[in-house]
Amino acid sequence: MIKIDTDNLPRHIAVIMDGNGRWAQKHTIGRIRGHRKGAHAVRTIVRACREIGIKYLTLFAFSVENWDRPPKEVQALMFLLEEYLRKELAELQEQEIRLTTIGDIDRLNPSVKEKLLHVKESTLKNDKMILNLALSYGAKDEIVYAVKKIMEDNKKGRIDIDELDKETFSKYLFTAGMPDPDLLIRTSGEYRISNFLLWQLAYTELYFTKVLWPDFKKDDLFKAIASYQKRERRFGLTSEQLKERNSQK
Secondary structure (H helix, E strand, O other), rough: OOOOOOOOOOOOOEEEOOOHHHHHHHHHOOHHHHHHHHHHHHHHHHHHHHHHHHOOEEEEEEEEHHHOOOOHHHHHHHHHHHHHHHHHHHHHHHEEEEEEOOOHHHHOHHHHHHHHHHHHHHOOOOOEEEEEEEEEEOOOHHHHHHHHHHHHHHHOOOOOHHHHHHHHOOOOOOOOOOOOEEEEEEEEOOOOOOOOOOOOOOOEEEEEOOOHHHHHHHHHHHHHHHHHHHHOOOOOOOOOHHHHHHOOO
């Protein structure tokens, strides 16, 4: 088991769960079975994050671009999401995990949306960990949405454009109220962000692994966290400035 410093954990981990289709191809089975296997990996990683004390976990579950996949695959993904929500509610309650979402959930199948809203409402008071699912999500759409809301509030006199700053803008994003991710993990060997949390990832540490998502285990999570803990997060400062700031705390 990889050792990590539990006193230096990322507060917020985001994951691009990639590789279900390639895992299925590798094992000469259908893509749908690959997605089902990926759902098991979700369960494993959620449990591991809760166990070690990660406060926020955001999973890129379904992008706006995924709607363009073959209808049969999209339908199967909706079924798997509904199945996951139905099966995991009891554990979310037991582990005191709150489920939240980002993205346009109005595009989801009605039965999926109904189950999703039920689980979100049922876990609303849970406060040990936030499991945040990005569903029908695209970062560019999110930024456009934020700009439109700001313009709308400006017309109504709720906000002065001249006083708009980064902190205020962040409050109009889907992730309002959450800290930006400290660590982004992408599986399957791809080296891109794929329209995910473009604003929020400005200073996030990026970790890429060739492990396909269905094969991603607790030990792989710990490897990512261990890599994160070896890095110096300067946020634009020099190492000397950072040391001086930390010594003053």
